[in-house]
Amino acid sequence: MSDLFAIADRAGTTASAASTALRRLEAGDAARFHLLINDWEICRLLPEAPFPYPESLARAWIDTAIADRAAGRAYEFAILDAASGAMIGSAGLRLAKSGDSASLGYWLGRRHWGKGHAREAAGQLIRWGFAELPVATIAATVAEDNAASLAVLRRIGFAETGTGRARFIGRPGERLPVRHFAITREALAFRDPETSQEVSGSGRMIDAMKPLLTVAACALVDKRGDILLARRPEGKKLAGLWEFPGGKLVAGETPEAALVRELAEEIGVAVREADLAPFAFASHAYEAFHLLMPLYLCRRWRGAPEAREGQTLAWVSPARLDEYPMPPADRPLIPLLRDFL
Numbered sequence: 001m002s003d004l005f006a007i008a009d010r011a012g013t014t015a016s017a018a019s020t021a022l023r024r025l026e027a028g029d030a031a032r033f034h035l036l037i038n039d040w041e042i043c044r045l046l047p048e049a050p051f052p053y054p055e056s057l058a059r060a061w062i063d064t065a066i067a068d069r070a071a072g073r074a075y076e077f078a079i080l081d082a083a084s085g086a087m088i089g090s091a092g093l094r095l096a097k098s099g100d101s102a103s104l105g106y107w108l109g110r111r112h113w114g115k116g117h118a119r120e121a122a123g124q125l126i127r128w129g130f131a132e133l134p135v136a137t138i139a140a141t142v143a144e145d146n147a148a149s150l151a152v153l154r155r156i157g158f159a160e161t162g163t164g165r166a167r168f169i170g171r172p173g174e175r176l177p178v179r180h181f182a183i184t185r186e187a188l189a190f191r192d193p194e195t196s197q198e199v200s201g202s203g204r205m206i207d208a209m210k211p212l213l214t215v216a217a218c219a220l221v222d223k224r225g226d227i228l229l230a231r232r233p234e235g236k237k238l239a240g241l242w243e244f245p246g247g248k249l250v251a252g253e254t255p256e257a258a259l260v261r262e263l264a265e266e267i268g269v270a271v272r273e274a275d276l277a278p279f280a281f282a283s284h285a286y287e288a289f290h291l292l293m294p295l296y297l298c299r300r301w302r303g304a305p306e307a308r309e310g311q312t313l314a315w316v317s318p319a320r321l322d323e324y325p326m327p328p329a330d331r332p333l334i335p336l337l338r339d340f341l
Protein backbone atom coordinates (compact mmCIF):
# COMPACT_ATOMS: atom_id res chain seq x y z
CA MET A 1 0.00 0.00 0.00
CA SER A 2 1.50 3.33 -0.93
CA ASP A 3 1.33 5.98 1.77
CA LEU A 4 2.11 9.02 -0.30
CA PHE A 5 0.55 10.02 -3.52
CA ALA A 6 0.54 13.20 -5.47
CA ILE A 7 -2.03 14.53 -7.84
CA ALA A 8 -1.43 17.36 -10.22
CA ASP A 9 -3.92 18.87 -12.62
CA ARG A 10 -2.69 18.37 -16.15
CA ALA A 11 -2.46 21.52 -18.23
CA GLY A 12 -5.72 22.07 -20.04
CA THR A 13 -7.92 19.83 -17.92
CA THR A 14 -8.92 22.45 -15.37
CA ALA A 15 -8.35 26.14 -14.94
CA SER A 16 -7.02 25.72 -11.41
CA ALA A 17 -3.35 25.11 -10.83
CA ALA A 18 -3.92 23.25 -7.59
CA SER A 19 -1.65 20.36 -6.85
CA THR A 20 -2.35 18.17 -3.90
CA ALA A 21 -0.71 15.22 -2.19
CA LEU A 22 -1.75 12.89 0.60
CA ARG A 23 0.42 11.16 3.15
CA ARG A 24 -0.26 9.07 6.21
CA LEU A 25 -1.23 11.18 9.25
CA GLU A 26 1.53 11.17 11.91
CA ALA A 27 1.75 12.07 15.62
CA GLY A 28 3.95 15.06 14.71
CA ASP A 29 1.05 16.59 12.74
CA ALA A 30 -0.98 17.41 15.89
CA ALA A 31 0.02 21.08 16.30
CA ARG A 32 -0.59 21.92 12.64
CA PHE A 33 -3.80 19.87 12.62
CA HIS A 34 -5.01 21.90 15.59
CA LEU A 35 -4.04 25.23 14.04
CA LEU A 36 -5.99 24.40 10.88
CA ILE A 37 -9.11 22.82 12.36
CA ASN A 38 -9.71 25.19 15.27
CA ASP A 39 -11.89 27.45 13.14
CA TRP A 40 -15.66 27.81 13.54
CA GLU A 41 -16.15 27.75 9.76
CA ILE A 42 -14.64 24.24 9.70
CA CYS A 43 -15.85 22.78 13.00
CA ARG A 44 -19.46 23.71 12.26
CA LEU A 45 -19.36 21.43 9.19
CA LEU A 46 -17.86 18.38 10.93
CA PRO A 47 -20.23 16.21 12.99
CA GLU A 48 -17.65 15.29 15.63
CA ALA A 49 -15.73 18.54 15.99
CA PRO A 50 -16.44 20.75 19.02
CA PHE A 51 -15.62 24.45 18.90
CA PRO A 52 -13.25 25.63 20.22
CA TYR A 53 -11.30 22.51 19.25
CA PRO A 54 -8.79 21.68 22.02
CA GLU A 55 -5.21 20.80 21.10
CA SER A 56 -5.47 17.70 23.34
CA LEU A 57 -8.31 16.47 21.10
CA ALA A 58 -6.15 16.91 17.99
CA ARG A 59 -3.46 14.73 19.60
CA ALA A 60 -5.98 12.12 20.77
CA TRP A 61 -7.68 12.07 17.36
CA ILE A 62 -4.39 11.42 15.57
CA ASP A 63 -3.39 8.71 18.09
CA THR A 64 -6.72 6.99 17.42
CA ALA A 65 -6.19 7.36 13.65
CA ILE A 66 -2.77 5.66 13.96
CA ALA A 67 -4.26 2.80 16.01
CA ASP A 68 -7.19 2.47 13.59
CA ARG A 69 -4.84 2.21 10.63
CA ALA A 70 -2.80 -0.51 12.37
CA ALA A 71 -6.05 -2.40 13.06
CA GLY A 72 -7.33 -1.90 9.49
CA ARG A 73 -10.37 0.10 10.67
CA ALA A 74 -9.64 3.48 9.08
CA TYR A 75 -7.07 5.21 6.90
CA GLU A 76 -6.50 8.87 7.71
CA PHE A 77 -4.20 11.09 5.66
CA ALA A 78 -2.77 14.58 5.86
CA ILE A 79 -3.66 16.63 2.79
CA LEU A 80 -0.58 18.50 1.58
CA ASP A 81 -0.11 21.40 -0.78
CA ALA A 82 2.27 19.56 -3.08
CA ALA A 83 4.10 22.75 -4.04
CA SER A 84 5.11 23.70 -0.48
CA GLY A 85 4.74 20.31 1.23
CA ALA A 86 2.68 22.01 3.97
CA MET A 87 -0.25 20.21 5.56
CA ILE A 88 -3.49 21.97 4.62
CA GLY A 89 -6.16 19.55 5.86
CA SER A 90 -7.03 15.94 6.48
CA ALA A 91 -8.98 13.20 4.69
CA GLY A 92 -9.77 9.62 5.50
CA LEU A 93 -11.73 6.48 4.82
CA ARG A 94 -13.36 4.52 7.63
CA LEU A 95 -14.45 0.94 6.95
CA ALA A 96 -17.98 -0.09 7.87
CA LYS A 97 -18.28 -3.06 10.26
CA SER A 98 -19.43 -5.24 7.37
CA GLY A 99 -16.11 -4.44 5.64
CA ASP A 100 -17.62 -3.99 2.17
CA SER A 101 -18.07 -0.23 2.33
CA ALA A 102 -16.23 2.77 3.72
CA SER A 103 -17.15 6.33 4.58
CA LEU A 104 -15.20 9.30 3.30
CA GLY A 105 -14.46 12.37 5.40
CA TYR A 106 -12.29 15.41 4.68
CA TRP A 107 -11.70 19.02 5.63
CA LEU A 108 -9.32 21.79 4.57
CA GLY A 109 -7.95 24.81 6.41
CA ARG A 110 -9.96 27.89 5.44
CA ARG A 111 -7.11 29.63 3.59
CA HIS A 112 -6.90 26.66 1.23
CA TRP A 113 -10.53 26.59 0.12
CA GLY A 114 -11.55 27.27 -3.44
CA LYS A 115 -8.34 26.05 -5.10
CA GLY A 116 -9.38 22.53 -6.09
CA HIS A 117 -7.51 20.82 -3.23
CA ALA A 118 -10.61 19.15 -1.74
CA ARG A 119 -11.69 17.73 -5.09
CA GLU A 120 -8.21 16.41 -5.79
CA ALA A 121 -7.69 14.96 -2.34
CA ALA A 122 -11.12 13.31 -2.16
CA GLY A 123 -10.83 12.01 -5.74
CA GLN A 124 -7.42 10.53 -5.13
CA LEU A 125 -8.47 9.02 -1.83
CA ILE A 126 -11.46 7.19 -3.27
CA ARG A 127 -9.33 5.84 -6.13
CA TRP A 128 -6.80 4.67 -3.55
CA GLY A 129 -9.61 3.12 -1.48
CA PHE A 130 -11.08 1.14 -4.36
CA ALA A 131 -7.61 -0.02 -5.40
CA GLU A 132 -6.36 -0.98 -1.95
CA LEU A 133 -9.39 -1.86 0.21
CA PRO A 134 -11.94 -4.63 -0.34
CA VAL A 135 -14.84 -2.17 -0.54
CA ALA A 136 -17.55 -2.04 -3.22
CA THR A 137 -19.03 1.31 -2.15
CA ILE A 138 -17.76 4.51 -0.57
CA ALA A 139 -20.32 6.72 1.17
CA ALA A 140 -20.22 10.29 2.42
CA THR A 141 -22.60 12.46 4.44
CA VAL A 142 -22.56 16.23 4.14
CA ALA A 143 -24.41 19.00 5.99
CA GLU A 144 -27.08 20.55 3.79
CA ASP A 145 -25.43 23.98 4.22
CA ASN A 146 -21.99 22.77 3.10
CA ALA A 147 -22.37 23.83 -0.53
CA ALA A 148 -18.68 23.49 -1.41
CA SER A 149 -18.53 19.90 -0.24
CA LEU A 150 -21.79 18.97 -1.99
CA ALA A 151 -20.20 20.28 -5.21
CA VAL A 152 -16.96 18.35 -4.63
CA LEU A 153 -18.77 15.04 -4.16
CA ARG A 154 -20.91 15.53 -7.26
CA ARG A 155 -17.91 16.58 -9.31
CA ILE A 156 -15.92 13.44 -8.46
CA GLY A 157 -18.81 11.12 -9.29
CA PHE A 158 -20.77 10.57 -6.07
CA ALA A 159 -24.54 10.16 -6.48
CA GLU A 160 -27.00 11.39 -3.89
CA THR A 161 -28.69 8.49 -2.09
CA GLY A 162 -30.96 10.30 0.36
CA THR A 163 -31.39 12.92 3.01
CA GLY A 164 -31.57 12.79 6.77
CA ARG A 165 -30.66 14.57 9.95
CA ALA A 166 -27.52 14.24 12.05
CA ARG A 167 -26.11 15.67 15.25
CA PHE A 168 -23.19 18.11 14.91
CA ILE A 169 -21.56 18.51 18.32
CA GLY A 170 -20.34 22.00 17.49
CA ARG A 171 -23.94 23.06 16.89
CA PRO A 172 -25.90 21.74 19.87
CA GLY A 173 -29.66 21.50 19.76
CA GLU A 174 -31.63 20.20 16.85
CA ARG A 175 -30.27 17.54 14.51
CA LEU A 176 -29.28 19.22 11.25
CA PRO A 177 -30.34 18.30 7.71
CA VAL A 178 -27.73 16.28 5.82
CA ARG A 179 -27.43 14.68 2.41
CA HIS A 180 -26.10 11.16 1.89
CA PHE A 181 -23.95 10.24 -1.09
CA ALA A 182 -22.32 7.07 -2.43
CA ILE A 183 -20.11 5.94 -5.26
CA THR A 184 -19.52 2.38 -6.37
CA ARG A 185 -16.29 0.91 -7.65
CA GLU A 186 -17.91 0.42 -11.05
CA ALA A 187 -19.10 4.02 -11.31
CA LEU A 188 -15.64 5.31 -10.44
CA ALA A 189 -13.99 2.92 -12.83
CA PHE A 190 -15.49 4.69 -15.79
CA ARG A 191 -14.35 8.14 -14.78
CA ASP A 192 -11.11 9.46 -16.17
CA PRO A 193 -8.54 9.53 -13.32
CA GLU A 194 -7.12 12.82 -14.62
CA THR A 195 -10.28 14.83 -15.10
CA SER A 196 -12.88 13.04 -12.95
CA GLN A 197 -15.17 13.21 -15.97
CA GLU A 198 -17.12 10.24 -17.27
CA VAL A 199 -14.99 8.46 -19.84
CA SER A 200 -17.75 8.54 -22.43
CA GLY A 201 -17.53 12.33 -22.21
CA SER A 202 -20.98 12.87 -23.67
CA GLY A 203 -22.96 11.47 -20.78
CA ARG A 204 -24.97 8.28 -21.05
CA MET A 205 -24.73 6.77 -24.55
CA ILE A 206 -27.61 4.88 -26.02
CA ASP A 207 -26.68 1.24 -26.59
CA ALA A 208 -26.93 1.37 -30.38
CA MET A 209 -24.29 4.11 -30.54
CA LYS A 210 -21.74 2.37 -28.35
CA PRO A 211 -18.61 1.05 -29.99
CA LEU A 212 -18.19 -2.73 -29.78
CA LEU A 213 -14.89 -3.53 -28.08
CA THR A 214 -13.45 -7.01 -28.55
CA VAL A 215 -11.10 -8.10 -25.79
CA ALA A 216 -9.56 -11.58 -25.70
CA ALA A 217 -9.04 -13.03 -22.22
CA CYS A 218 -7.46 -16.21 -20.96
CA ALA A 219 -7.82 -18.32 -17.84
CA LEU A 220 -4.45 -19.97 -17.29
CA VAL A 221 -5.16 -23.15 -15.29
CA ASP A 222 -2.31 -24.77 -13.34
CA LYS A 223 -1.86 -28.41 -12.35
CA ARG A 224 -3.95 -27.98 -9.18
CA GLY A 225 -6.78 -26.49 -11.20
CA ASP A 226 -6.18 -22.94 -9.90
CA ILE A 227 -6.80 -19.98 -12.21
CA LEU A 228 -4.50 -16.98 -12.67
CA LEU A 229 -6.13 -13.59 -11.98
CA ALA A 230 -4.52 -10.17 -12.34
CA ARG A 231 -5.55 -7.14 -10.29
CA ARG A 232 -5.66 -3.91 -12.23
CA PRO A 233 -3.29 -1.27 -10.82
CA GLU A 234 -4.31 2.11 -9.42
CA GLY A 235 -4.74 4.85 -12.01
CA LYS A 236 -6.39 2.61 -14.64
CA LYS A 237 -10.07 2.22 -15.30
CA LEU A 238 -11.56 -0.52 -13.06
CA ALA A 239 -8.52 -0.23 -10.73
CA GLY A 240 -8.45 -2.83 -7.99
CA LEU A 241 -10.64 -5.35 -9.79
CA TRP A 242 -9.36 -8.82 -10.62
CA GLU A 243 -9.51 -9.93 -14.24
CA PHE A 244 -8.28 -12.54 -16.65
CA PRO A 245 -5.06 -11.59 -18.44
CA GLY A 246 -5.68 -10.44 -21.99
CA GLY A 247 -6.49 -7.28 -23.87
CA LYS A 248 -7.96 -5.51 -26.87
CA LEU A 249 -7.46 -6.87 -30.35
CA VAL A 250 -5.41 -4.60 -32.59
CA ALA A 251 -6.65 -4.10 -36.16
CA GLY A 252 -6.48 -7.31 -38.20
CA GLU A 253 -5.56 -9.50 -35.23
CA THR A 254 -7.38 -12.73 -34.32
CA PRO A 255 -8.33 -13.27 -30.65
CA GLU A 256 -5.76 -16.06 -30.43
CA ALA A 257 -2.96 -13.89 -31.82
CA ALA A 258 -3.97 -11.07 -29.47
CA LEU A 259 -3.71 -13.43 -26.50
CA VAL A 260 -0.29 -14.77 -27.52
CA ARG A 261 0.90 -11.14 -27.67
CA GLU A 262 -0.87 -9.90 -24.51
CA LEU A 263 0.19 -12.85 -22.34
CA ALA A 264 3.82 -12.27 -23.32
CA GLU A 265 3.59 -8.49 -22.74
CA GLU A 266 1.55 -8.52 -19.53
CA ILE A 267 2.78 -11.56 -17.65
CA GLY A 268 5.81 -12.81 -19.58
CA VAL A 269 4.49 -16.25 -20.55
CA ALA A 270 4.72 -17.86 -23.96
CA VAL A 271 1.61 -19.66 -25.18
CA ARG A 272 0.91 -21.33 -28.53
CA GLU A 273 -2.35 -20.66 -30.33
CA ALA A 274 -2.92 -24.44 -30.38
CA ASP A 275 -2.98 -24.47 -26.56
CA LEU A 276 -5.77 -21.89 -26.31
CA ALA A 277 -9.12 -23.66 -25.92
CA PRO A 278 -12.21 -21.49 -26.57
CA PHE A 279 -14.36 -21.76 -23.45
CA ALA A 280 -17.06 -19.08 -23.12
CA PHE A 281 -17.67 -15.42 -23.77
CA ALA A 282 -18.83 -12.32 -21.93
CA SER A 283 -21.10 -9.71 -23.53
CA HIS A 284 -21.59 -6.66 -21.38
CA ALA A 285 -22.87 -3.10 -21.88
CA TYR A 286 -20.48 -0.75 -20.14
CA GLU A 287 -21.26 2.95 -20.01
CA ALA A 288 -18.94 3.90 -22.86
CA PHE A 289 -18.71 0.71 -24.97
CA HIS A 290 -20.14 -2.75 -25.39
CA LEU A 291 -17.61 -5.42 -24.43
CA LEU A 292 -17.45 -8.72 -26.27
CA MET A 293 -14.88 -10.90 -24.56
CA PRO A 294 -14.06 -14.44 -25.65
CA LEU A 295 -12.53 -16.39 -22.76
CA TYR A 296 -10.02 -19.15 -23.51
CA LEU A 297 -8.62 -21.81 -21.20
CA CYS A 298 -4.93 -22.62 -21.35
CA ARG A 299 -3.21 -25.38 -19.40
CA ARG A 300 0.16 -25.32 -21.13
CA TRP A 301 2.60 -22.42 -21.41
CA ARG A 302 6.27 -21.60 -21.01
CA GLY A 303 7.67 -19.32 -18.31
CA ALA A 304 6.49 -18.41 -14.81
CA PRO A 305 3.86 -15.64 -14.85
CA GLU A 306 5.21 -12.33 -13.53
CA ALA A 307 3.46 -8.96 -13.25
CA ARG A 308 5.02 -6.76 -15.93
CA GLU A 309 2.50 -3.92 -15.87
CA GLY A 310 2.07 -3.13 -12.18
CA GLN A 311 -0.67 -5.72 -11.65
CA THR A 312 -0.87 -8.11 -8.70
CA LEU A 313 -1.16 -11.78 -9.69
CA ALA A 314 -2.94 -14.52 -7.76
CA TRP A 315 -3.66 -18.21 -8.36
CA VAL A 316 -7.21 -18.76 -7.22
CA SER A 317 -9.14 -22.00 -6.82
CA PRO A 318 -12.47 -21.96 -8.71
CA ALA A 319 -14.36 -22.26 -5.40
CA ARG A 320 -12.78 -19.00 -4.16
CA LEU A 321 -13.31 -16.89 -7.29
CA ASP A 322 -16.23 -15.15 -5.55
CA GLU A 323 -13.82 -13.61 -3.04
CA TYR A 324 -12.06 -11.62 -5.77
CA PRO A 325 -14.03 -8.58 -6.99
CA MET A 326 -14.12 -8.74 -10.79
CA PRO A 327 -15.46 -6.40 -13.49
CA PRO A 328 -19.21 -6.83 -14.01
CA ALA A 329 -18.64 -8.42 -17.43
CA ASP A 330 -16.74 -11.30 -15.83
CA ARG A 331 -19.28 -12.28 -13.22
CA PRO A 332 -21.37 -14.67 -15.40
CA LEU A 333 -18.16 -16.52 -16.28
CA ILE A 334 -17.44 -17.52 -12.70
CA PRO A 335 -20.14 -20.23 -12.29
CA LEU A 336 -19.20 -21.62 -15.72
CA LEU A 337 -15.57 -21.98 -14.65
CA ARG A 338 -16.54 -23.43 -11.30
CA ASP A 339 -18.75 -26.07 -12.93
CA PHE A 340 -16.19 -26.98 -15.57
CA LEU A 341 -12.95 -27.12 -13.56
Ligand SMILES: Nc1nc2c([nH]c(=O)n2[C@@H]2O[C@H](COP(=O)(O)OP(=O)(O)OP(=O)(O)O)[C@@H](O)[C@H]2O)c(=O)[nH]1
Pocket residue numbers: 215216217236237238242243244245246247248291293327328329330
Ligand atom coordinates in the same frame (compact mmCIF):
# COMPACT_ATOMS: atom_id res chain seq x y z
N1 LIG B 1 -8.13 -8.28 -19.93
C1 LIG B 1 -9.36 -8.21 -19.43
N2 LIG B 1 -10.14 -7.11 -19.68
C2 LIG B 1 -11.36 -7.09 -19.14
C3 LIG B 1 -11.85 -8.17 -18.35
N3 LIG B 1 -13.11 -7.86 -17.97
C4 LIG B 1 -13.42 -6.63 -18.46
O1 LIG B 1 -14.47 -6.03 -18.31
N4 LIG B 1 -12.35 -6.17 -19.19
C5 LIG B 1 -12.35 -4.87 -19.87
O2 LIG B 1 -11.86 -4.97 -21.16
C6 LIG B 1 -10.97 -3.91 -21.47
C7 LIG B 1 -9.59 -4.51 -21.62
O3 LIG B 1 -8.80 -3.67 -22.22
P1 LIG B 1 -7.21 -3.74 -22.03
O4 LIG B 1 -6.84 -4.57 -20.85
O5 LIG B 1 -6.63 -4.02 -23.34
O6 LIG B 1 -6.96 -2.26 -21.83
P2 LIG B 1 -6.83 -1.31 -20.58
O7 LIG B 1 -8.14 -0.93 -20.00
O8 LIG B 1 -5.81 -1.90 -19.68
O9 LIG B 1 -6.36 0.00 -21.29
P3 LIG B 1 -5.10 0.38 -22.10
O10 LIG B 1 -4.45 -0.83 -22.63
O11 LIG B 1 -5.75 1.24 -23.17
O12 LIG B 1 -4.32 1.12 -21.08
C8 LIG B 1 -10.98 -2.97 -20.30
O13 LIG B 1 -11.93 -1.99 -20.48
C9 LIG B 1 -11.39 -3.91 -19.18
O14 LIG B 1 -12.02 -3.21 -18.19
C10 LIG B 1 -11.02 -9.29 -18.10
O15 LIG B 1 -11.36 -10.26 -17.40
N5 LIG B 1 -9.79 -9.26 -18.68
